[in-house]
Amino acid sequence: MRKLAFIYPGQGAQKAGMGADFYENSPAAGRLFDEACEALDFDLKEICFKENEKLNETQYTQPAMVTTCLAMTRVLTERGVRPDMTAGLSLGEYAAVAAAGGLKELDAILLVRKRGLLMEHAVPAGEGAMCAVLGMTGEALERELKGMADVTIANYNCPGQMVITGKTEAVRAAAEHLKAVGAKRTIPLNVSGPFHSPFLQTAGEELRKEIEKTKLHPLRIPYVANVTAEKVERREEIADLLSKGVSSPVKWQQTMEYMIAEGVNTFVEIGPGRTLSGFLKKINTEVSVYHISSWEDVERAAGELC
Structure with a gap:
């Protein structure tokens, strides 16, 4: 019996042009990019679809990645591919929570915009x-x-x-x-700060205030948190875990091992790059792994998974 998980990459997987083919081919994906552009204070489509330096700046990378991943998710679920569980590495956890039903997509995008700004300003450059x-x-x-x-x-x-x-x-x-x-x-690593260290604890506390202003929803399915490497089934746990995630280690190997122990045997990595697929090959060689970063990937995966 197949048990399927959607998994989402973190910062560093971004690349110019990501999501453009989904915007062009899917009205549902296109609407999410348009809604994000209207809600944010910058042109998200310009940053995602064209070569530019801002894509690698944390404050822009984070909403760009989450929007792209959730637009791809919309297309997959429209095709009938639905997960039993989700997880995301660091930034990707916000896409995982949204895909599990705990956050509305636009709220997740706006939260990571604030998260990116808080993380970028937490520690002076070079320190x-x-x-x-x-x-x-x-x-x-x-x-x-x-x-x-x-x-x-x-x-x-x-x-x-x-x-x-x-x-x-x-x-x-x-x-x-x-x-x-x-x-x-x-x-x-080419990063702008000591992410996932105690030096970002204050940023996490400020992020907690932002999350508490955001409406959280009952989870339709569990997601697995980076901080604990255990499944979350109650919305009351979400704010604490997301805020702690900024300054706590990302237990990704433990997360994958937990999901496999829970019976997950098929993983779908959603987003640019193949980082998580590579990690999985080193963690467990018996599970099935699909990767979605292009429109052609959706056609292939939907044909095999539906």
Whole structure:
């Protein structure tokens, strides 16, 4: 029996032109882009569909990604492809909550616009950094970082791939130490701050105030939260988990393992890039994985999943 999950990528997967073919081919997807443009204080379609520098700025990336992912979701569900559960990596969690029914699509888009601004302004430019660490287990990385000041784990992505975060000099020193004790590679990430670190706790508290102004709805299906790697079924839990997510580690590997233990055997990654599909191949080779980033992908997936 098939049990299906929609999963959504986070910041970093964005690319110029994303969603343009959905806008052109689907009235439902087109309406969401148009509604987002009207509600936001910038031209979202210009940022998503054309080459520009703003697409990689956090305050614009976040609403652009969530709008694109939810427009794609509209098309999939219209074709009869519906999930039993959802999850999203970091930013992608907002698309997951909306797809599960906890947020209206436009409310999710407006929330991540505020989230992006709060995150961008949380730490002065140059004072925070993130770095991917390859070839270490989570337990080994936790052990090596214990006692180090101003650096923590940001992401547990998949076996052998994690991310550290914190103050710039602390992250640089930790990366050198980790290479010396067995990490295969450490790769500095091109980000504007120490995301998913305690330094963003104040941003999370401000975000909580914004979420509390937003109407949350009963969930139609569960989603799995980054903070706990466990399913959420009550709307009363949403605000706390989303606000904590800004400064807490993203437990993505644990999220996928939890969903598989819950019986999910088919995953549909919705959004640009194939990052999550790549992680899944390293987490479990037995599940089926589909990827939706183009109109042709929808035709193929709908034909096999309906």
